[in-house]
Amino acid sequence: MLPTYPYAGRTYTFDPAAPIDISLPLAPGADQVSCFWAEPVQFDTIRVGSFVGSVAQGGSTNYQRVHVTPHGNGTHTECYGHISPDPAVTLNQCLRRFLFVARLVSVAPCPQPNGDLVVMLTDVQAALATQPDRSLPEALVLRTLPNDLPKRRRQYSGTNPTYIEPALAHFLVEQGVEHFLLDLPSVDREEDAGQLLAHHAFWQYPAAPRCGATITELIFVPEEAADGLYLLNIQITSLELDASPSKPILYPLALVPLD
Ligand SMILES: N[C@@H](CC(=O)c1ccccc1NC=O)C(=O)O
Numbered sequence: 001m002l003p004t005y006p007y008a009g010r011t012y013t014f015d016p017a018a019p020i021d022i023s024l025p026l027a028p029g030a031d032q033v034s035c036f037w038a039e040p041v042q043f044d045t046i047r048v049g050s051f052v053g054s055v056a057q058g059g060s061t062n063y064q065r066v067h068v069t070p071h072g073n074g075t076h077t078e079c080y081g082h083i084s085p086d087p088a089v090t091l092n093q094c095l096r097r098f099l100f101v102a103r104l105v106s107v108a109p110c111p112q113p114n115g116d117l118v119v120m121l122t123d124v125q126a127a128l129a130t131q132p133d134r135s136l137p138e139a140l141v142l143r144t145l146p147n148d149l150p151k152r153r154r155q156y157s158g159t160n161p162t163y164i165e166p167a168l169a170h171f172l173v174e175q176g177v178e179h180f181l182l183d184l185p186s187v188d189r190e191e192d193a194g195q196l197l198a199h200h201a202f203w204q205y206p207a208a209p210r211c212g213a214t215i216t217e218l219i220f221v222p223e224e225a226a227d228g229l230y231l232l233n234i235q236i237t238s239l240e241l242d243a244s245p246s247k248p249i250l251y252p253l254a255l256v257p258l259d
Contacts, residue, residue: 005231005253007101008135012253014231020250022141022181022219023075024152026068033218035156035185038072070243072185077216077234080203081242083196090240094211100179102139102232102250103131104225109144109162116189117162119144119182121171131227139179139232140172141250143221147183152220156185163189169201173210179234181216181248216248229253 002013024033028041044065046053053063070076081089105127109117119142128134144162164187172180180187180202187198204210216234231251236244 004256005099005101007137007229007253010258011256012229012231013256014251014253016251018251020222020225020230020252021247022221022225022250023247024218024220026074026245031153033074033151033153033156034072035161035218036069036072036190037157038069039067041069041073042067068245070239070241070245071217073245075216075218075220075246075248076243077214077236077246077248078243079214080205080209080211082215083199083203083205084209084242089211089242091214091236091242091244092238092240095214095234095236096212098234100139100232100234101137101253102141102179102181102230103128103135103137104141104143104221104227104230104250105131106143106145106147106227108146116160119162119164119168119184121165121168124168124171127227133229136172136175136177137229138177139181140177141219141221141230141232141248142180142182143225143227144183147221147223151183156190158190160190161185163187164198166197166201169198172202173204178210178213179216179232180214181219181232183219183221185217187215187217216246219248221250225250225252 004011004013026041046063052059079091079094107123107127110120188196233249235247
């Protein structure tokens, strides 16, 4: 028998043995996704006296230091601490739940007169309208089209990547979406003179900060996942920082028919 999860007055089942991992791996080297001019991930072998933290080099154990840039090296989740001067606003304090109902929606960005590619509110609304149940749960996963595999390794820095229309962020707030996940480096334009309009809109910062709300960037949603409803598990590290490398996992939700 499969476990059930309640949503909107109905009961859904999911299969814990059928996870869809929508995170990108963090690995050393230049062949990994990268944005905002981050240095590649680096693992350094620790040496203390005669000890070497490498079994391959004769040590008893592998023992390495990790050099990682959460916003630039791969899938990461952030809280409004990303745009606040307060160092106490950390993701580890803001994110207190880890299981959510999510809707996956796929949308192509729209070329703008200045050449920018932008995911527009009306296109997200149109994509939602094609789904049998249009309701927006507490999480929205945005897959941009085309969903090409090179996206998993793209070097985004200096390429003016696709971003979202701030009106889309406002819409998500109105709809009560607390967790927004997308396969882009940022919800905002790479270079916008520090405006970060969509970040500010999504977190309602500084007027009324949505403390529990998170944005997860640089996900990759495999083709096998169809648009629809999922159970979403967001796993993070307990770093007391505005952001953490993260591992979002989707489980397809199946509606249990009423008898
Ligand atoms: N667009 C911003 C920079 C920015 O958004 C940013 C810079 C470094 C690391 C992450 C960033 N944004 C991520 O969402 C600016 O032009 O100041």
